[in-house]
Amino acid sequence: MLDSSKHVLSCQRLKTLAGVTVAEPIQKVAAAQKNAFAVILIMDQAGWHMSNNLIVPAIIIILPLPPKSPELNPFKNLWRFMRENWLSNRVYKSCDDIVDRCRDARQNLESQPWCIMSIGRREWANFLSSARRRTSPI
Template sequence: MTPPTARTWARRGHTPVIRVRGRSRRRISIAALTCYKPGERSRLIYRPRRDDGRREGRKSFAWTDYRDLLITAHQQLGGPIVLVWDNLNVHLAYGMRQFIARQAWLTVYQLPSYAPDLNPVEGIWSLLRRGWLSNTAFTTPEHLIQTIRHGMRKIQYRPRLIDGCLAGTGLSLTPTTS
């Protein structure tokens, strides 16, 4: 709920102060997939997850949440998926590895450790933070979720933004021969 500040202005010598109501320790997590296929428009599939505030409850995505996202992506895309993702501990969980091994439609490649510059989804987060989430003091968790969904929908309907996130990594869709 702490507002990300991008830019602001004030008279010289008067530091601007942003007051935030209802600072909360609860968190909103988002999982996203950028989907690319030569000859088709790029797509963004995402799921937000809200921390329910219970002490014993999980605050972020479990491997089962990622599994469900992959199943949804497979249904929406209607074909096999080649997944390239980072080394988040949940991605490497035993249950996730078992799930991946059982799916003929899913091939997974791991990015090298500490290589966020190779992950197009990091570009999506940057667009969201610098655009729709910047300079906003959220009043409630619902306000934050609503703004996130609005920003993600705007990105979804602009495939060139999603293409730009892939271009920003230096990776491409065309296979190279050696």
């Protein structure tokens, strides 16, 4: 039988980990771009992305996407693809098992860069960029 109190604590731990993992890539980007004038990171407005506890280096400018605009966030399509192909319709033994399966799904996806490009592509964005190429004087 599932102990709901352990489940709630485990999922709360997972949310805390998600908040912590947002800070780490921001710090890595800042370190890698230390000679840049500024780095703009575009993020959705998930609670852990926009937390007041998030320490953002001076070089980083966070540009939040408008609320409820998944069409502007191609990562949502990546998550949907991973859920549909590797993560859904399964019973997980623990939160650690969920994290392990998510890591496996990410590695599967990383081994298929052509798939990432097709999932992240927006038909309307391709249309605009091809229209610009046709009208370009060069």
